[in-house]
Amino acid sequence: MSHRFVPVQWNNNKKAYDKALWLSIVIYIAIFVIISVVIHTGEEALVPMTMLIRAFGSLGFILLTLILCIGPLARIDSRFLPLLYNRRHMGVSMFLIVLVHAILVIIWYHSFGPLNPIESIFTSPGSFDNSADVPFQPLGFFALIILFVMADVKESAGKWIDIGDWKSIGNNRAKTIQISNGERVAIFRYENNKLAAISNVCQHQNGPLGEGCIIDGLITCPWHGFQYRPEDGRSPAPFTERVGTYELKMEADKVMLNTAGLPDGTERPVLVIEQLINVETIANA
């Protein structure tokens, strides 16, 4: 039996985030180079390669600092949550920036001698006895490897997982699953052939939304009746509560959920499955 489904794409929030991030990166590099040209004149003038090496190196350090600060900041102020949800994008971007820095360093400082460039990095003169003479380039080599692992781990942090037996979800009902970070996600079925995943935690008093049902097209909390739209996790006007949403997609016969939750109230495509029309309803609200 064939399936028809809406593939999950980049949502507008992610696109806007990445555009802003990379625009900021380009602006930083440009400003760094301009300031270097203005400050270092005459005999102290820097060659373009040195400026770029410093620009990319300092930018990598700034991005790493920002990435490490986002988690604590998001706990203090929820306005930082969009940055937290997209932090892996910044992690990958930071790794690419540092990689460019490393390549430029290898080309400029280690490619014109008799030694292999990598061998040259580890045989550069230096000493840990003198703080001004620390051989930081071998340390930078290992730091690059660590950053690569971090970027890869952060990228896979939002992995797609099989939600299990989706065919047994009753119309207007939900199945609740727990993902690896401990969060519980409620996957609702409605209009018979649509699936939408949201956080299981109600914004009122943390009621279990997955134990509720859909009434008049709205996910309804079983405790006190707060409601949320399946499409974006937002309460209908005039209410302003929002819960986190999750992306779903179909792979072969499996419904997959992206464990990287989206910011509260984020609209994303719901999964429309033709096959669900023919699945016997287990429980109707």
Ligand code: FES
């Ligand atoms: S806990 Fe959900 S409505 Fe009160």
